[in-house]
Amino acid sequence: MQIANILTMGKRINLLGVISAxxxxxLSLSNEPWWTLKGGSETECTLIAEISPFMFNIQILGxxxxxxxxxYLNLAxxxxxxxxxxxxxxxxxxxxxxxxxxxxxxxxxxxxxxFIAGTIVALKIAGSQIGIDLPLAGNFAISYTINEVNxxxxxxxxxxxxxxxxxxxxxxxxxxKVLQGKALALSQKVQQPAKQWSVISL
Amino acid sequence: MLFLGPIIFVLNQYNWNISPLLQPEYSPxxxxxxxxxxxxxxxxxxxxxxxxxxxxxxxxAELYEVxxxxxxxxxxxxxxxxxxxxxxxxxxxxKDAALTxxxxxxxxxxxxxxxxxxxxxxxxxxxQAGLKVMGSKVTAPFEVSFQLKMEDLTGLARD
Numbered sequence: 001m002q003i004a005n006i007l008t009m010g011k012r013i014n015l016l017g018v019i020s021a022x023x024x025x026x027l028s029l030s031n032e033p034w035w036t037l038k039g040g041s042e043t044e045c046t047l048i049a050e051i052s053p054f055m056f057n058i059q060i061l062g063x064x065x066x067x068x069x070x071x072y073l074n075l076a077x078x079x080x081x082x083x084x085x086x087x088x089x090x091x092x093x094x095x096x097x098x099x100x101x102x103x104x105x106x107x108x109x110x111x112x113x114x115f116i117a118g119t120i121v122a123l124k125i126a127g128s129q130i131g132i133d134l135p136l137a138g139n140f141a142i143s144y145t146i147n148e149v150n151x152x153x154x155x156x157x158x159x160x161x162x163x164x165x166x167x168x169x170x171x172x173x174x175x176x177k178v179l180q181g182k183a184l185a186l187s188q189k190v191q192q193p194a195k196q197w198s199v200i201s202l
Numbered sequence: 203m204l205f206l207g208p209i210i211f212v213l214n215q216y217n218w219n220i221s222p223l224l225q226p227e228y229s230p231x232x233x234x235x236x237x238x239x240x241x242x243x244x245x246x247x248x249x250x251x252x253x254x255x256x257x258x259x260x261x262x263a264e265l266y267e268v269x270x271x272x273x274x275x276x277x278x279x280x281x282x283x284x285x286x287x288x289x290x291x292x293x294x295x296x297k298d299a300a301l302t303x304x305x306x307x308x309x310x311x312x313x314x315x316x317x318x319x320x321x322x323x324x325x326x327x328x329x330q331a332g333l334k335v336m337g338s339k340v341t342a343p344f345e346v347s348f349q350l351k352m353e354d355l356t357g358l359a360r361d
Contacts, residue, residue, distance in 0.1 A: 040337025069223040072212040076205035
């Protein structure tokens with residue numbers, strides 16, 4: 001209870017909620033990828049894939065590959081995360097109000113889990129199409145032959161720092177929800193003796 | 203429910219037809235190369251074949267290796283042919299590349315014997331070319347033919 005009291009600054013602010021909301025806000029407004037694939041040399045890239053729930057950039061031989069639905073799905077994800085950040089922030093600033101507990105959103109935890117699961121499935125499908133194992137993170141080589149022309153592309157995939165920030169935001173939002181419950185319980189405990197005193201004085 | 207807004211909007215734009223919405227769109231850059239043989243020079247220990255390379259594509263490429271064999275019209279192998287130095291080809295440009303064919307007594311004899319009936323003959327060079335394209339290594343078939351005249355080898359005959 002003492003930790004809860006410290007983390008809510010004496011039941012005034014849910015600090016974990018504020019941290020979670022700030023991270024969610026940063027993630028939804030940042031255009032940094034969560035996962036990248038780079039094929040080619042250090043100076044020139046044959047293939048670039050930069051993906052996050054909020055952005056999508058695939059370039060093959062310097063030309064973009066687009067899927068019409070993707071920008072709208074990115075926008076939808078951005079709106080959901082912005083709303084989750086704002087509700088979490090509102091809830092965190094009023095930790096003793098019973099109606100604010102549902103405002104602490106857990107979408108920040110769901111998104112990195114859905115994203116990584118989706119990426120693994122997409123890599124499995126893409127790998128089976130081109131006949132190689134595409135790792136979630138690591139180095140590999142793509143080689144293919146078309147009409148006697150053989151190409152070999154050294155490639156590397158990696159999960160970026162942004163993804164880990166998203167995971168931290170997700171875990172923090174869960175802890176913030178727990179803390180919000182504790183803050184409410186603390187405030188109700190304080191209010192109950194006060195009510196009893198007022199009944200006695202009457 | 204907020205996320206449904208952009209999704210409903212785009213579905214409406216495509217008349218609720220999901221298939222074109224999920225169809226990837228990509229137009230690859232134009233790529234293509236031409237090789238034409240030009241001047242042939244004989245030196246004491248090698249034959250230098252100058253080739254004009256044309257990159258009519260949209261991507262820069264570097265020809266860094268040629269592993270080929272020179273053949274006579276009778277499909278008799280003469281010698282190995284290799285690239286003297288790498289050549290960088292900018293998009294829509296032409297550049298000369300020097301191929302070298304090492305000469306020794308056996309090759310010289312074979313070549314001089316080609317001119318017993320005619321003053322010039324066709325030499326065909328076939329093999330593989332190694333290219334670097336945007337950080338990838340590409341191996342492609344390489345073929346070029348050139349006319350070799352008796353006078354190109356006069357230096358050799360004298361030697």
